[in-house]
Amino acid sequence: MPLTKIALEEHFLDPRAAADVLADPDKLQRLSDGGGVMPEYYRPILGLLGDFDDQRLSTMDKFGIECAVLSLTAPGIQLVEGTADAIAMARDANDLLAEQVRKHPDRYRGFASVALQDPAAAAEELRRCVGELGFVGAMVNGYTATGDGGDAYLDDERFTGFWEAVADLGVPVYLHPRPAPPTDRHAIAGHPQLVGATWGFGVETATHTLRLIFSGLFDRFPGVQLVLGHLGEGLPAQLWRTQYCYDLNPFDKRIEKTLPEYFADNIHVTTSGNFSDQALITALLTVGGDRVLFSVDYPYADTELATTWLDRAPISESDRRKIAGGNARRLFGL
Amino acid sequence: MPLTKIALEEHFLDPRAAADVLADPDKLQRLSDGGGVMPEYYRPILGLLGDFDDQRLSTMDKFGIECAVLSLTAPGIQLVEGTADAIAMARDANDLLAEQVRKHPDRYRGFASVALQDPAAAAEELRRCVGELGFVGAMVNGYTATGDGGDAYLDDERFTGFWEAVADLGVPVYLHPRPAPPTDRHAIAGHPQLVGATWGFGVETATHTLRLIFSGLFDRFPGVQLVLGHLGEGLPAQLWRTQYCYDLNPFDKRIEKTLPEYFADNIHVTTSGNFSDQALITALLTVGGDRVLFSVDYPYADTELATTWLDRAPISESDRRKIAGGNARRLFGL
Amino acid sequence: MPLTKIALEEHFLDPRAAADVLADPDKLQRLSDGGGVMPEYYRPILGLLGDFDDQRLSTMDKFGIECAVLSLTAPGIQLVEGTADAIAMARDANDLLAEQVRKHPDRYRGFASVALQDPAAAAEELRRCVGELGFVGAMVNGYTATGDGGDAYLDDERFTGFWEAVADLGVPVYLHPRPAPPTDRHAIAGHPQLVGATWGFGVETATHTLRLIFSGLFDRFPGVQLVLGHLGEGLPAQLWRTQYCYDLNPFDKRIEKTLPEYFADNIHVTTSGNFSDQALITALLTVGGDRVLFSVDYPYADTELATTWLDRAPISESDRRKIAGGNARRLFGL
Amino acid sequence: MPLTKIALEEHFLDPRAAADVLADPDKLQRLSDGGGVMPEYYRPILGLLGDFDDQRLSTMDKFGIECAVLSLTAPGIQLVEGTADAIAMARDANDLLAEQVRKHPDRYRGFASVALQDPAAAAEELRRCVGELGFVGAMVNGYTATGDGGDAYLDDERFTGFWEAVADLGVPVYLHPRPAPPTDRHAIAGHPQLVGATWGFGVETATHTLRLIFSGLFDRFPGVQLVLGHLGEGLPAQLWRTQYCYDLNPFDKRIEKTLPEYFADNIHVTTSGNFSDQALITALLTVGGDRVLFSVDYPYADTELATTWLDRAPISESDRRKIAGGNARRLFGL
Ligand SMILES: [Zn+2]
Ligand SMILES: [Zn+2]
Ligand SMILES: [Zn+2]
Ligand SMILES: [Zn+2]
Secondary structure (H helix, E strand, C coil): CCCCEEEEEEEECCHHHHHHHHCCHHHHHHHHHHHCCCHHHHHHHHHHHCCCCCHHHHHHHHCCEEEEEEEECCCCCCCCCCHHHHHHHHHHHHHHHHHHHHHCCCCEEEEECCCCCCHHHHHHHHHHHHHCCCCCEEEECCCEECCCCCEECCCCHHHHHHHHHHHHHCCCEEECCCCCCHHHCCCCCCCHHHCCCCCHHHHHHHHHHHHHHHCCHHHHCCCCCEEECHHHCCCHHHHHHHHHHHHHCCCCCCCCCCHHHHHHHCEEEECCCCCCHHHHHHHHHHCCHHHEECCCCCCCCCHHHHHHHHHHCCCCHHHHHHHHHHHHHHHHCC | CCCCEEEEEEEECCHHHHHHHHCCHHHHHHHHHHHCCCHHHHHHHHHHHCCCCCHHHHHHHHCCEEEEEEEECCCCCCCCCCHHHHHHHHHHHHHHHHHHHHHCCCCEEEEECCCCCCHHHHHHHHHHHHHCCCCCEEEECCCEECCCCCEECCCCHHHHHHHHHHHHHCCCEEECCCCCCHHHCCCCCCCHHHCCCCCHHHHHHHHHHHHHHHCCHHHHCCCCCEEECHHHCCCHHHHHHHHHHHHHCCCCCCCCCCHHHHHHHCEEEECCCCCCHHHHHHHHHHCCHHHEECCCCCCCCCHHHHHHHHHHCCCCHHHHHHHHHHHHHHHHCC | CCCCEEEEEEEECCHHHHHHHHCCHHHHHHHHHHHCCCHHHHHHHHHHHCCCCCHHHHHHHHCCEEEEEEEECCCCCCCCCCHHHHHHHHHHHHHHHHHHHHHCCCCEEEEECCCCCCHHHHHHHHHHHHHCCCCCEEEECCCEECCCCCEECCCCHHHHHHHHHHHHHCCCEEECCCCCCHHHCCCCCCCHHHCCCCCHHHHHHHHHHHHHHHCCHHHHCCCCCEEECHHHCCCHHHHHHHHHHHHHCCCCCCCCCCHHHHHHHCEEEECCCCCCHHHHHHHHHHCCHHHEECCCCCCCCCHHHHHHHHHHCCCCHHHHHHHHHHHHHHHHCC | CCCCEEEEEEEECCHHHHHHHHCCHHHHHHHHHHHCCCHHHHHHHHHHHCCCCCHHHHHHHHCCEEEEEEEECCCCCCCCCCHHHHHHHHHHHHHHHHHHHHHCCCCEEEEECCCCCCHHHHHHHHHHHHHCCCCCEEEECCCEECCCCCEECCCCHHHHHHHHHHHHHCCCEEECCCCCCHHHCCCCCCCHHHCCCCCHHHHHHHHHHHHHHHCCHHHHCCCCCEEECHHHCCCHHHHHHHHHHHHHCCCCCCCCCCHHHHHHHCEEEECCCCCCHHHHHHHHHHCCHHHEECCCCCCCCCHHHHHHHHHHCCCCHHHHHHHHHHHHHHHHCC
């Protein structure tokens, strides 16, 4: 019998927001463009994002997912320009999610949305979500609007207090993709298929992760755990080369350990949307079986494919059990 | 006894140009910045780039490299704004290289520099280099200035005639990294260590390769062979995910085959600057041992490290022989 | 569309011999015991072994096997005690096989059975099979009875003339398993499940292969090609340790190269009966993609499993094509 | 700085016994023959086996081995024909070892020798060794003489009480190689290099392990932990094929789980004498990083090679730390 599984990068949207988009072709087009997907792909996705009771649970049942950690779908709060709006939206999303978790305490857990537009508010909301709502971590969708038309990555000094809260609470931060800004798409110009999950998401999120490492974040907060989707967003296969070239040209070196060591101490990767034997083997040989965790990326990726793939992947039963759920139980205290 | 090797991504510079940079700290700084390296790293490199007879050959002798295919170092001709200048510079570089190949016919071969600022001139120069100078292919350093302040990637329609020449001559094109333009560095801003070989080069060149594939280039020219350095610039580990997401959101689909098939039919990867067992295994499991070729990236990477690594890498003797030189002999007719 | 395939370890039996066994429960029991299988497993197998036109071809059609190289099923001629009988039986089996190949020239090829009881006769019969019948090699089922109650492995001096014929004809020898003799089953005593393909076959055949290597056979006949089934009978994963310990205790060393080199020069492995991703990866990293070839081990193993496994195995398209058929076309001149 | 390591298959001999052998060429020859090694290899080994204070500790210091679990060198007690002698020899060896562990409590731990000639005495001695001497498990060198000229493997019913003691104490049993009996060497006849570590040891010990699994031992004692040296004695790469063929011919099936599951629940492997990247990768993909543990096989294998190999092996830092010592700390409570 296949192993039951815990899934970590599983998304939701307020069903009213989903209905709102579905009712307005322009909004649907805009949102699709923003995420690097096609409207005809996104339409059924929106329905599934807003559902908690019906198809979501029956899909989990059918394919043996005992528990899903839910998160507001990307780009979540990150691109909201107004700080007060962002704070309110995060709080609303978290409350809505908490209600669902309360309804299905054995099946759902939550990742907090945080309005990093106001880092102190984000820290406070994370404390509320973990302390009061029982959430198991935070989900951040890449760089965040700073309210002045700009944006900031998580290595920005303004986020020190947020990271202090993360370290203090001992919960992981899941760094989820967001597309590069429209002003910054030189290499993918004219190729809309490269904007999102097909390619651009990985590049953007892997780069963000390297910013965090090279900023010395994990030396200042050695216990902080970052979670990356998609088997590491392409980073695992590049660790050696990046370390080698960095050693040759260390510029403003601020870090104490090597990339493979940070991956052993501070980074986990999930299988969300990347059901590739070769990528899994690469992850096992660079990140290690203790730090690879199952995920689907529901409803963007296919649950049947995700689960049957892991059941048959060319790995040891020991690692399969850890990836299916053992590592998640340990990391999130499930 | 270790296998002798053929190396393919080995760079030179006109010794006068190298001396010119070394004599001018501002120029050195500017060029270092442009390539994502530090001046103190670049200074000794410049001396080695301009040398053909002394340290280059003795290094090759010492570490068993029987033959090196030389190419003008990046960014080569690609960023020259004036078209006439670009054409002249390419021709000069090729003539200088041809002279060195004539002097050391058993040890050196040449990749042509081409002024893609004028695609027809580039095609013509490639024909001259292959037909008259005996060169074995072309080296292109990413996107090329178009003379109007803009630039173009190799999937641009203007390059159809160039690709016709490539297909006609039956020689490979080595797609070498170039940094993203300074206006397009949102995700790496504030992190100079991410500009060049440490990270940005791979992202830029992998993206360029996907443009070529998704443009249908290899369907129009099914015999064309592209060579990527650095064990494939991070692409091999991402093939499955990119294909999966592309199938979900194919946008303006113009291609006939799958990414793994294009890698089996049209793409080779070299080991330049990426002496990683794990990346090599990933390449063997996604690209295959027939399409992995040894290279150093001299003088940017270390020849001793490159050669001793391959001699001990955890692969079969059959693949080791092909990677060391067998594949190069077949691909380049050496 | 999946790749069509060429299969190499595909067995037959004279339909009259098969019918004879099926009609006599004692014979069936004896033969089952001898091969380490259960009568209820062997009964349908016998029917399939004797069929050339019906289920064999439709199974090949259904799962995309364009060509099968057929061989008399184990133990074939090897355990026949009477030399004259052995010679006659080999000849009869070869003539029967040649007739089938003539009937289906696009679908079948043949491996010769050889009565090594008389090495000169075996060499002569191999010459006849290759020269007159168009066979593409020989199949030998382990050690051979010597007519005096003893037996001999293929490194025995008596077989020098046979290897000369092999080298002269330039055809591979497929070394197929035979169980250890009943007098030599100390470690498997009381465990009938360990006699045959489950375990004992691999041990016996791998040991036989090491005898050939350590005897210096491949130094005396550097062009000879040996083919092993079952992804190398467990040898590939042990090459390093065997070489290391041999270097520490070389005893009567008679060889010039290392085990990985002999595997690169003289040995091929097929996938017969071993449809394991991990074993395939091990083979790719030790034997190399040029020397791994598809096989089913029909009718003992399942054709659907064999073919769908290879179609989805986590390897490059380049290696998949070579394993599916490219290597066989080259090795056997198909 | 390289990781410090814990080593588990590290052997000793009573210095008086070692001196005794070294003084008698006939004894040296006999013992060398018995172990499949050459006298000139064995002579310096004997000196090192009898040393606890001098070269052993300085070698450990030099190459960063913080703790070695010591065991009486093979064949240990297993081939002693007289039961009373065997019991006395085991007790003496354990007392001698305990004294050394007391002298160097931070550097040495002990595996008990057990006289399985009398299973009840073996169980009792194991209880004494763990309970009174602080040993961390037992080392058994294959099949054991039964006192009547015969011998028995560990799946024999007579050992039920011994396994009860093992399960009760919660300590692992290290199954160490012993050569096949001289009467049972059909396939290696005439090839002395195949008797011992080069080949025969692995075959014998892997077969013994399969006996244990197929006997249902791990269903009756689901908590028992077996440790295999040499990266699993060749079993990991064969798990799929053995399971597949066993499913086709299950004979007297007495087991509840699959081979990969038993490897996840009951079996660990060490790196002793097998410093192969490919074999390590195979072990990681079949046994998993939680169940691979560092060992040297001192003084038979080279400590420098063992340690530098692990430090550079193409695996994650997470797995490297577990293999170097983390798994041993957990498994043996160090
Ligand atoms: Zn997602
Ligand atoms: Zn380069
Ligand atoms: Zn067979
Ligand atoms: Zn040992």
